[in-house]
Amino acid sequence: MKVSPVAYLLKITYAVRRIRDAFRENKNVKDPVEIQTLVNKAKRDLEIIRRQVVSLKSMPAVGMVGRTHIPSSGTALRNLYLPGSSSQVHIGQLYSTDKLIIENQEKPRT
Amino acid sequence: MLLRTAWRRAAAAVRAAPGPRSEAPARGLRLRVVDNAPQSAVPSDTATAPEVESVLRPLYMDVQATTPLDPRVLDAMLPYLVNYYGNPHSRTHAYGWESEAAMERARQQVASLIGADPREIIFTSGATESNNIAVKELEAAIQPDTSLVSVMTVNNEIGVKQPIAEIGQICSSRRVYFHTDAAQAVGKIPLDVNDMKIDLMSISGHKIYGPKGVGAIYIRRRPRVRVEALQSGGGQERGMRSGTVPTPLVVGLGAACEVAQQEMEYDHKWISKLAERLTKKIMNSLPDVVMNGDPEHHYPGCINLSFAYVEGESLLMALKDVALSSGSACTSASLEPSYVLRAIGTDEDLAHSSIRFGIGRFTTEEEVDYTVEKCIHHVKRLREMSPLWEMVQDGIDLKSIKWTQH
Numbered sequence: 001m002k003v004s005p006v007a008y009l010l011k012i013t014y015a016v017r018r019i020r021d022a023f024r025e026n027k028n029v030k031d032p033v034e035i036q037t038l039v040n041k042a043k044r045d046l047e048i049i050r051r052q053v054v055s056l057k058s059m060p061a062v063g064m065v066g067r068t069h070i071p072s073s074g075t076a077l078r079n080l081y082l083p084g085s086s087s088q089v090h091i092g093q094l095y096s097t098d099k100l101i102i103e104n105q106e107k108p109r110t
Numbered sequence: 111m112l113l114r115t116a117w118r119r120a121a122a123a124v125r126a127a128p129g130p131r132s133e134a135p136a137r138g139l140r141l142r143v144v145d146n147a148p149q150s151a152v153p154s155d156t157a158t159a160p161e162v163e164s165v166l167r168p169l170y171m172d173v174q175a176t177t178p179l180d181p182r183v184l185d186a187m188l189p190y191l192v193n194y195y196g197n198p199h200s201r202t203h204a205y206g207w208e209s210e211a212a213m214e215r216a217r218q219q220v221a222s223l224i225g226a227d228p229r230e231i232i233f234t235s236g237a238t239e240s241n242n243i244a245v246k247e248l249e250a251a252i253q254p255d256t257s258l259v260s261v262m263t264v265n266n267e268i269g270v271k272q273p274i275a276e277i278g279q280i281c282s283s284r285r286v287y288f289h290t291d292a293a294q295a296v297g298k299i300p301l302d303v304n305d306m307k308i309d310l311m312s313i314s315g316h317k318i319y320g321p322k323g324v325g326a327i328y329i330r331r332r333p334r335v336r337v338e339a340l341q342s343g344g345g346q347e348r349g350m351r352s353g354t355v356p357t358p359l360v361v362g363l364g365a366a367c368e369v370a371q372q373e374m375e376y377d378h379k380w381i382s383k384l385a386e387r388l389t390k391k392i393m394n395s396l397p398d399v400v401m402n403g404d405p406e407h408h409y410p411g412c413i414n415l416s417f418a419y420v421e422g423e424s425l426l427m428a429l430k431d432v433a434l435s436s437g438s439a440c441t442s443a444s445l446e447p448s449y450v451l452r453a454i455g456t457d458e459d460l461a462h463s464s465i466r467f468g469i470g471r472f473t474t475e476e477e478v479d480y481t482v483e484k485c486i487h488h489v490k491r492l493r494e495m496s497p498l499w500e501m502v503q504d505g506i507d508l509k510s511i512k513w514t515q516h
Binding site for chain 2 (some may be wrong): 015094
């Protein structure tokens with residue numbers, strides 16, 4: 001059973017709507033350079049979504065008015081509060097780097 | 111020991127139970143794993159994140175009070191909370207350098223949203239601190255005829271947009287400093303400090319889908335505006351605001367500003383659409399509803415409605431599954447009606463019956479429809495109970511009544 005934090009249900013609806021509208025807005029773009037820029041930005045945004053979904057999956061789910069009640073499992077909550085829990089380690093791995101690098105002026109992460 | 115085994119058995123039973131649960135037996139079950147309790151004690155407010163959620167959380171329609179973090183902002187902040195934890199003022203090692211680079215990048219993002227130079231942005235702990243710095247500046251002024259005009263760009267209670275460009279024009283021609291608290295406006299309406307001739311501007315992080323506890327103040331360099339530091343210490347932020355700059359928070363603020371710049375037009379369209387839906391539906395279904403604030407110069411995301419013959423607080427309590435407010439959060443502790451409504455000349459009784467609906471980037475149509483439906487239902491119900499409403503239905507003019515004292 002998929003467990004998702006309710007706050008993220010709103011963000012998911014937003015993301016779906018935003019992505020669909022962005023595709024519609026840009027459907028007539030012909031310039032290949034511009035298309036490539038848009039695709040690169042989309043890839044970066046996709047990575048953001050992927051990281052957020054993975055790192056926050058272990059958050060306990062709560063129900064919200066108007067949506068089905070999604071009970072969370074006891075283990076998920078335990079993992080969240082224990083030191084060195086899987087979610088902390090997970091988040092660290094997603095945002096880690098092997099060696100210390102000076103910030104590139106263009107982007108903090110390549 | 112017996113209790114612990116009983117809990118474990120209950121926990122197992124709960125996990126095995128399929129589907130949504132019915133009320134009474136499940137309520138009050140708390141799966142606190144006492145035997146493995148870590149030193150970081152499970153916070154006592156686990157009521158907000160219970161394992162077995164017996165109460166559903168309300169819809170959030172109070173974006174003027176605060177906004178949730180945009181996922182893009184959280185994504186930008188997490189590396190600086192987990193891995194890149196250096197002090198940005200450390201000059202001697204890479205931890206400091208990378209943290210400083212992130213801080214300067216955030217400064218550039220904030221500046222570009224308002225058309226300023228990055229050297230004119232000072233990070234603070236929020237718009238309140240920025241306001242205090244700006245107003246204290248008045249005392250630091252040397253010339254005898256210096257004064258300061260301070261205006262809110264978008265009001266947080268009724269959503270009215272002030273004519274900032276015109277005020278800025280007047281102030282610059284009279285050589286008077288112009289400060290604006292743009293906490294509710296930054297990232298939502300286009301702002302340019304040079305076009306609008308703004309000298310000082312307060313920015314708040316948590317009103318634009320950024321983190322709480324951070325803000326910024328814009329201080330014009332040309333012509334130079336001198337401010338006196340509220341907080342003195344190590345001389346950070348050009349001596350105007352000492353104290354270590356919180357890198358994760360300012361990175362979040364910068365990311366929030368950048369996202370806001372990209373999404374401003376799209377958000378405005380969406381929020382306007384939802385706002386119109388909400389007001390039209392409510393006003394078509396209920397009589398005697400007044401929208402407070404100028405309808406023309408109005409930011410659509412903040413809708414303040416007064417429902418005549420219904421008390422605002424009772425309506426808020428009735429709408430318990432929607433998070434709303436009846437005025438500004440900063441003055442919510444007092445029982446007086448809002449000073450803003452009083453200032454625009456609203457009648458005392460209408461001022462007591464006002465509710466503020468906040469629509470933001472993440473608000474959905476379903477949430478608006480649900481809120482509208484509940485609002486209409488409860489207003490009708492409360493009006494049925496109201497003797498004033500009865501009198502009005504009978505055609506009595508309430509203003510002509512002479513109330514006797516008992």
